[in-house]
Amino acid sequence: MLKTALADGPVWALGAMSGTSLDGVDAALVRTDGDTLHGFGPTAYRPYSDAERAVLRAALGRWDGPEVAAAAEVVETAHAELLSGVAGADIVGFHGQTLAHEPRGRGTLQAGDGRVLAAALDLPVVWDFRSADVELGGEGAPLAPFYHVALARHIGATAALAFVNLGGVGNLTWIDPSAPGPAAPGGCLAFDTGPANAPVDDLMRARRGARCDRDGALAASGRVDEAVLERLLRDPYFRRVPPKSLDRDAFAWLGGAVSALSDRDAAATLTAAAAACVAAGMEHCPQPPQRLLATGGGRHNPVLMGWLAEAVDCPLDPVEAVGLDGDMLEAQAFAYLAVRVARGWPTTAPGTTGVAAAVGGGVISTPGDG
Numbered sequence: 001m002l003k004t005a006l007a008d009g010p011v012w013a014l015g016a017m018s019g020t021s022l023d024g025v026d027a028a029l030v031r032t033d034g035d036t037l038h039g040f041g042p043t044a045y046r047p048y049s050d051a052e053r054a055v056l057r058a059a060l061g062r063w064d065g066p067e068v069a070a071a072a073e074v075v076e077t078a079h080a081e082l083l084s085g086v087a088g089a090d091i092v093g094f095h096g097q098t099l100a101h102e103p104r105g106r107g108t109l110q111a112g113d114g115r116v117l118a119a120a121l122d123l124p125v126v127w128d129f130r131s132a133d134v135e136l137g138g139e140g141a142p143l144a145p146f147y148h149v150a151l152a153r154h155i156g157a158t159a160a161l162a163f164v165n166l167g168g169v170g171n172l173t174w175i176d177p178s179a180p181g182p183a184a185p186g187g188c189l190a191f192d193t194g195p196a197n198a199p200v201d202d203l204m205r206a207r208r209g210a211r212c213d214r215d216g217a218l219a220a221s222g223r224v225d226e227a228v229l230e231r232l233l234r235d236p237y238f239r240r241v242p243p244k245s246l247d248r249d250a251f252a253w254l255g256g257a258v259s260a261l262s263d264r265d266a267a268a269t270l271t272a273a274a275a276a277c278v279a280a281g282m283e284h285c286p287q288p289p290q291r292l293l294a295t296g297g298g299r300h301n302p303v304l305m306g307w308l309a310e311a312v313d314c315p316l317d318p319v320e321a322v323g324l325d326g327d328m329l330e331a332q333a334f335a336y337l338a339v340r341v342a343r344g345w346p347t348t349a350p351g352t353t354g355v356a357a358a359v360g361g362g363v364i365s366t367p368g369d370g
Contacts, residue, residue, distance in 0.1 A: 006091060006124075006342045010038040014089035014123075015335025016079055018097045018112075020168025020248040021197055021297055022056050023211065024048045025078050026331040027086055034339035037154045043328045046082040048074070056111075059099050061249060063109055071099060075112040080120040092117065093338030094127040095330075101141065101247040107131065108140045118365040126338035128363040133348045138355030141245035142171040145190040145352040146340070147333035149175055149182040155322045159290040162282070163319070164308075165330070166298025168248050170196035170278055173352075174285045183349035183358040189286060190352040191242030194232075194277030195251045197298050199270040202255060203263075213267050216303025222268030228257045229269070229276050238280045243354035271304050279311035292316045295326040337362070 010033045017026045025048075029041025048056065052074045059071035075097045083092065094117055096110030114127030130140035148163045157177045165171045170193040179187025197212070200219070204210040213219055232251065237244070254273065258266035282292075292314050298304050299318040309316040319326040337347050341362035349358040 006339070009033055011090040011339060012041060012088050013091050013093060013335035013339050014083060014086055015093040015331045015333065015338065016083060017095050017330040017334055018075060018078070019330065020098060021201060022048060022053050022168075023297070025082050026328055027082050028325070028328040028331040028335060029086060029089060030332045030335040032150075032336050032339055034336070034343050034345055035150070037150050037336070040325070040332070041088065042086060043325065043331070044082055044086050046078055048078065052078065056097060059111065061100055061247075063100055063106055068099060068109075068111060071097060072111040072113065076116045079112065079117055083117070083121055089123060091338050091342055092121060092123050092125045093334035093336075094125050095129060095334050096127060098248070101245065103134050103139045103141075103245060108134050114363060114365040115369045118367050118369060122367045124342070124364055124366045126341045126362045126364050129334070129337060129341075129347065129361050132361035133353050133355050133359050136355050136359055138348055138353035138359065139243050139245040140353060142173070142190050142192060142352070143337065143347065144171075144330055144333040145173040145188055146182045146347055147336045148173040149188055150336060151324065152177050155324070160287055161291045161293065162285065162289040163293050163295060164193070164278055166196045166274065166294055166296040166304065167330075168196060168198035168201070169246055170194055170274060170281075170298075172278065172281045174289060176286070182352065183346055186286065186351075188349070188351045189242060189284070191244045191281065191284070192246040193281035194237070194246065194274070195254060196274040196277070196296070198248055199251070199254045199273065200267060203258070203266055203270060207263050207266075212297070213271070213301070216271060216301040218264050218267040219271040219303045220268075222262065222264030222266070224272040225258065225261060225265060225269045228254070229273055231257065232273055233276060233280055238277070242284050243352060245353070271301070272307055274298065274304055275308040275311050278308055282312055289314055293319045293322065295319045295324075295329045299326050
């Protein structure tokens with residue numbers, strides 16, 4: 001990691017995120033000095049086509065080969081098309097598309113080369129945010145917690161709170177706003193809770209040719225198979241002390257476990273599983289949060305949100321309740337992290353990924369890099 005020239009004080013950073021739901025690319029401008037949030041700018045979204053999504057799916061779980069190269073080309077092309085239409089950025093944060101994640105094994109792989117984007121956008125691009133953390137013994141995920149802490153300050157939180165991201169995989173960030181920062185002992189704890197939207201989305205694609213269970217309508221009409229939930233929660237992962245992280249397909253057996261169920265019962269069971277995983281994760285919080293704020297696509301599912309609200313012991317609200325944009329929060333996070341990387345500041349810490357000490361990850365590519 002090398003610093004790059006960046007004006008002192010707040011700058012406009014453009015962040016981009018392509019998540020495990022494989023729906024498309026989010027982009028958002030944030031004005032920040034890498035510590036404090038000074039404003040939010042325009043946002044943009046580019047969906048993946050069915051053909052592009054098929055290329056990405058074919059590369060999931062792979063570490064190399066033609067499928068990975070094809071996925072990288074899709075990711076780079078989609079990001080270049082979207083980000084080139086957003087003006088005013090001083091620096092770009094590019095997450096890429098996670099294809100495989102084994103922090104205790106082969107490492108972590110995000111498709112997409114920041115050098116390609118730097119050339120296409122004529123801007124410095126920060127990318128490969130996870131590798132340095134993994135190489136130093138961390139989980140490499142989740143990466144948004146430092147931004148969540150900045151958001152907690154931004155909204156004026158004074159009591160312990162938590163953010164839950166209901167994406168393809170769920171993740172939770174617990175925050176003590178009285179701590180001096182996310183790297184301070186006891187200030188922040190983050191981890192993946194378990195499968196969230198991915199199993200339901202995969203079910204809907206396979207059985208109904210749909211991208212998701214819109215508004216949880218199918219799940220609402222079904223009955224939950226409690227035996228599947230009991231089997232899920234017996235997995236040692238849920239007893240493992242965080243920080244901890246998961247690959248998108250870490251609980252792939254869930255698809256087989258509901259294969260004999262009707263569409264509606266399968267959807268209900270997998271939706272209930274997402275809520276149960278978050279509720280189990282809440283037990284690891286150092287102290288009960290006074291509020292749980294939901295971000296990610298799952299917050300649009302009233303059935304999931306209702307079941308989750310019943311399962312936790314604190315108020316649950318979408319982040320919009322505090323004036324934030326839950327569809328763009330992760331893209332904003334990588335804008336924020338890009339500025340931190342450019343200034344040589346940490347982006348992960350023992351409480352967020354389990355790394356031994358606070359680490360500044362990320363690779364910086366500038367226009368003209370080979």
